[in-house]
Amino acid sequence: MDELKARILAEGQNLGHGILKIDSILNHQMDPLLMKHMGEEFARRFADKHVQRILTAEVSGIGPALMTGLVMNVPVVYARKQKPLTMSGPVYLEVAPSHTKGGEVLLLVSAEFLHAGENVLVLDDFLASGQTIEKLVRMVYSAKANLVGIAAVIEKLFEGGRERMAKYGVPIEVLVSISEMTDDGRIIFAN
């Protein structure tokens, strides 16, 4: 997705240790039109999968997932990282390591929003080590829903997430792949 690549090159910062700062377009500020284009692209790539629901995680997955849901016209569920007072009833619960915050984060999804037999697309902002996405995938399995695909806005090829996800046997679609983030601050794309 050339538009996104150009924005990452113009505005992204390689903070070292594989940390990519793209706060101006995704993780703190959002460009709604760019995000709509992301949604259109994801919808195109999963057009034959009969997606019935999208599962993402708060916070930064919400924007891309919402726009993809808009184009696909399906509901979007975001895993909560804390239990709000309004969350009553049974939940699917997973614990994931946090790459950008340090430590661990909870991922909670109310059982009422994942249905057995339904086609679910898991979508997040980054596919890095794949650990967060894998926890979302586990929730889909726990609910006996059908995982039909894995989507991420940005892949960091050097963190092994794609290998980790291969065993699930579903299409993995990313909008841009970063093959290297060099010590001297460059961001190198694979495609």
Place this chain on the structure above:
Amino acid sequence: MDELKARILAEGQNLGHGILKIDSILNHQMDPLLMKHMGEEFARRFADKHVQRILTAEVSGIGPALMTGLVMNVPVVYARKQKPLTMSGPVYLEVAPSHTKGGEVLLLVSAEFLHAGENVLVLDDFLASGQTIEKLVRMVYSAKANLVGIAAVIEKLFEGGRERMAKYGVPIEVLVSISEMTDDGRIIFAN
């Protein structure tokens, strides 16, 4: 906004103590098309305000703010509640009491995303006590930006937020107003 009112009546739950659960359409699962309609309505109401940026808070403000930003074609900034590793440089920092989580939450906005002289619309999911929204307003003031309006999807009239916000002298627009949440579980709208 009749569509939203109907959905709240059909799917919302009055959990007592003024807590409204609308996890199926806003706070955990999102209906993208309904949210798009919210965005169109907010854009209509603030059409003459020359909004240049929208400021909201994670998590539940993101969806409505993003859709409003899409219709208005302006960037959307969401205050973070934790400092991610990617947040470097100066920030505007406020501390707000949390209604649905208990305790206090931080609100952090990078100084690079609030500009002096710019017209900012503050938009959140709920206008209840108004304490979270007021913290966002204070950030707009701290940045010497122009507050041009306050928007919320749902107002709880009985929690005093509108009175708290009156001193800022800007239009306050909400899509639905709840006047009462009764002990026997009803949700009563003001309009």
